[in-house]
Amino acid sequence: MTNYWPLLGIALVVLGFALRFNPLLVVAVAAIVTGLLGHMPFLKVLGVLGHGFNENRIVTLIYIVLPVIGLLERYGLQQQARALISRMRGATTGRVLILYLAFRQIFAALGLTSVAGQAQTVRPLVAPMALAAAEKQHGKLDEDTAEHVKAMSAATDNVGLFYGEDIFIAISSILLIQGALKAFGIELTPFELSVWAIPSAICAFVIQSMRLLLLDRQLKRRGQ
Amino acid sequence: MITMQWLYVLAGAIFASFALASVRDAGNPKRRGNAAFWSLLAISFWFGDVLGDMVNGVLVLVVVALAGLHLIGRGARETTTTVEERERFSARYGNKLFLPALIIPFTAFLGTLLFNYTPLKDSGLIEPKSVTLVLLGVGVIVALVVCYLWLRPSAISAVDEGGRLANAIGWAIVLPQMLAALGAVFAAAGIGDTIGHVAGEIIPQGSIFLAVLLYALGMVIFTMIMGNAFAAFPVMTAAIGFPILIQQDGGRAAVIGAVGMLAGYCGTLMTPMAANFNIVPAALLELRNQYGVVKVQVATAIPLLICNILILYIAGFRL
Numbered sequence: 001m002t003n004y005w006p007l008l009g010i011a012l013v014v015l016g017f018a019l020r021f022n023p024l025l026v027v028a029v030a031a032i033v034t035g036l037l038g039h040m041p042f043l044k045v046l047g048v049l050g051h052g053f054n055e056n057r058i059v060t061l062i063y064i065v066l067p068v069i070g071l072l073e074r075y076g077l078q079q080q081a082r083a084l085i086s087r088m089r090g091a092t093t094g095r096v097l098i099l100y101l102a103f104r105q106i107f108a109a110l111g112l113t114s115v116a117g118q119a120q121t122v123r124p125l126v127a128p129m130a131l132a133a134a135e136k137q138h139g140k141l142d143e144d145t146a147e148h149v150k151a152m153s154a155a156t157d158n159v160g161l162f163y164g165e166d167i168f169i170a171i172s173s174i175l176l177i178q179g180a181l182k183a184f185g186i187e188l189t190p191f192e193l194s195v196w197a198i199p200s201a202i203c204a205f206v207i208q209s210m211r212l213l214l215l216d217r218q219l220k221r222r223g224q
Numbered sequence: 225m226i227t228m229q230w231l232y233v234l235a236g237a238i239f240a241s242f243a244l245a246s247v248r249d250a251g252n253p254k255r256r257g258n259a260a261f262w263s264l265l266a267i268s269f270w271f272g273d274v275l276g277d278m279v280n281g282v283l284v285l286v287v288v289a290l291a292g293l294h295l296i297g298r299g300a301r302e303t304t305t306t307v308e309e310r311e312r313f314s315a316r317y318g319n320k321l322f323l324p325a326l327i328i329p330f331t332a333f334l335g336t337l338l339f340n341y342t343p344l345k346d347s348g349l350i351e352p353k354s355v356t357l358v359l360l361g362v363g364v365i366v367a368l369v370v371c372y373l374w375l376r377p378s379a380i381s382a383v384d385e386g387g388r389l390a391n392a393i394g395w396a397i398v399l400p401q402m403l404a405a406l407g408a409v410f411a412a413a414g415i416g417d418t419i420g421h422v423a424g425e426i427i428p429q430g431s432i433f434l435a436v437l438l439y440a441l442g443m444v445i446f447t448m449i450m451g452n453a454f455a456a457f458p459v460m461t462a463a464i465g466f467p468i469l470i471q472q473d474g475g476r477a478a479v480i481g482a483v484g485m486l487a488g489y490c491g492t493l494m495t496p497m498a499a500n501f502n503i504v505p506a507a508l509l510e511l512r513n514q515y516g517v518v519k520v521q522v523a524t525a526i527p528l529l530i531c532n533i534l535i536l537y538i539a540g541f542r543l
Contacts, residue, residue: 002421006413010449013406017496023503024395025292027402028285031409038413043278045409050280052408054272059400059500060265061231061357063390064238065328068367070385072325074305075375076314080321083314112336114360115329118505124325127509143512151516154505155493158517159524161501162489166482173454177481180458184466186477196482196539203531208524 009034062119069124081125082132093133093149094216097156098209100126104160105201109167118157127153138219145222152215156208163204166197227351229273231361236269238386245387248380249299257295258391261287265398284405291395299391304384317375324367324374331363332356389508396507400500403451416455419446420463427464432473432541439464440533443484444491451497453488460484469540479540487532493525494518 009030016026028049035045069077085091104116114120130153134141141149165171169190177193239262246258264287272280290296305313314321336356339345350358368382390397410416423442427435439460446456465484469475492498495518502518513519 002418003414004418006410006415007418009410009413010415013449013497022292022294022395023399023496023499024288024402027399027406028288028292031406034406034413034415035409038415040412044412046281046285047277048281048409048412049284049405050275050282051277052405053284053401054268054275054277054280055408056401056404057232057235057269057272058228058357059404060398061235062360063393063397064231064235064361064364066389067238067241067382067386068324068328068364068371070304070387070389071368071371071375071377071382072321073389074310074313074377074381074385075317075321076305076310076312077321077325079307079310079314080317080319084319107333112329112333112356114356115332118501118508120328122505123508125322147511147513147516148520150509150511151506151520154509154517155521155524157505158493158501158521162492163486163528166486173457173485174482176454176457177485180461181466181477181481183458184461184470186466186470188478188481192478193482196479196535197486199535199539200483200486200528200532203535204524204528207527207531211524 003038005037006034008037062114062117065120069119073124077124078128081128085129085132086136091129091133092137092216093130093152093219094209094212094214096129096133097126097153097212100153101156101160101205101208101212104157105164105205108161108164109201111165111168111170113161113165113171116157117161118154122153122157126157134219137216138222145219149215152212156212159204159208163197163201167194167201169194225348225351226354226358228354228357231354231357232269232272234361234364236266239263239269239390240266241383242387242390245383246299246391248384249387249391252297252299252391254295254297255299257290258297258299261290261296261395262387262390264290284402287398288402296394297391298394299388304388324370327367327370328360328363331366332359335359335362392510393504393507396499396504399503403497403499407450407452407455410450411455416459419449420459423460423463424467427468432469432475433537435464435468435473436537436540437533439469439480439484440487440529440536443488444494444529447488447491448495448497451492451495451499453485453492456488456491457485460488473541475540476543479536483532483536483539487529487536490525490529490532493521493528 012030031049032045127150130149134149174190174193243259243262246255249255339355442460443456447453465480469480470477496503506514506516
């Protein structure tokens, strides 16, 4: 008989996020409730939570770049990124972000996933450039438009990363797919898997680029 | 050999510097909470492996309490330069300002190439699986040195500026790690098997297309719940991918595996649970809506999911 009660933990997460409680609190409560409903004693849950937190420190590692980025911002890095774009003729938000998307996908496909990212490139460079280009097309941006342009910059980085990295044969997800299928007796090389990431990568580039060109048209129309 | 452990020591030192910056942030009423938060993170990075699971668990609960009771918060802006000063600096230093920012990616990029395609690889200098991250850490140190030699800021500036950004992001910085820990609890409580069980019960018989659709949607929904396609993949492969699509219907295994994972990534684009991609950037870019990034990604994710389903069906079964 399967114990369905731990699924309540998932419901708690959804509810907590929807009601906008502090996400850390939501996650911790959901973890404890899920563990208890799964017949784990409290101290065991605490141990699993602590162990999981410690084992995954690697995802928080990237913030070691913050002192460098902060220091450069102190000396006008964002202002310089904007100045560069506003001097460039023909630069639009869409074109800037499409170029970045292409770079991001190609670098990720070469296995260089952490050379760019939200903290390393989007905040200090890409978002200010996209905003500067938008101001050229549109004039002074209202808050909603600026927010939309920034969100699209972050989204472009994510799309480029997700739909580039699997083309690289030694990325962890390809190794995970290989391992999961091997458990069922199917032997595949990483290369056989990674070529099948290419059609989706092309679709992702086309779809995101079309949205960015549409954004250009919106910015231009609203600017006139 | 340089291992991940070295990086954790470096990261711990940088988190400790955020704590110092928080203490110095005199205008911020939440400076004590901020300092406690970053100190705990520094302890976790320095001593996490020797503290034991229980103590780590307590540390996690204290970090959560600091955030949940709103004891941490954005810092004052007094420790940094004004917009006018920054514009003057930008006019003075020009495009050269980009160079230190590019040191980090270039060290990681060129260093990785250099390491992998020269005898360095066998020298045992760096642990092979951590090469890029170790070089990223090296890049950070080199960039800091260059900034200090060139711009000559006051000694404490890097601490203050790093702390300013860190406190602007706040609790969101540890959310991805917390979600990974939640994933560990979910796994221990058997959530994956339970979902696989549910998915396995509702498999439609006779229609390959419907089975493909269920597999892809299962990947998306499970990924949205777990915030991570990696957790969803083994479960959906065991429930539908292998027994139905590959074994029963004779689909091409490489396509079912690779594109199944990519269908899951469409779920990653649509969930706040993938916090490092979707929530942290909202904080980093100072968006008013913490779900602003997820919201704009939905319109890319849905057409892309349709593409992935078609690729699964056509390349997996019709080619």
